[in-house]
Amino acid sequence: MTKHFKPAFRQEVAELVVDKGYSIRDAADAMGVGKSTVDKWARDLRKERNGEETQGTPISEERRKISTLEREIRQLKMEKEILKKATALLMSDSMNGLR
Secondary structure (H helix, E strand, C coil), X not given: CCCCCCHHHHHHHHHHHHCCCCCHHHHHHHHCCCHHHHHHHHHHHHHHHCCCCCCCCCCCXXXXXXXXXXXXXXXXXXXXXXXXXXXXXXXXXXXXXXX
């Protein structure tokens, strides 16, 4: 079974390696997480800080907020297009009723 860790925990563990100089092994042992997992989180955090895209859920809070906002923008654009089409349809129906 795959463990799911909260984003704040993932960020905390990655920051041990990236910011505080812990080795991957020391951070993994201290936090009870596998070494390969800590290595991936640390690499992802470095990439995010360099402005690169990463796979999966972002590590940093800022990236998570950006992802959330991008999702909301996509949703709003889709809703706007639906409203435009509905308005055009209603207008054409009302114009047909006037003739």
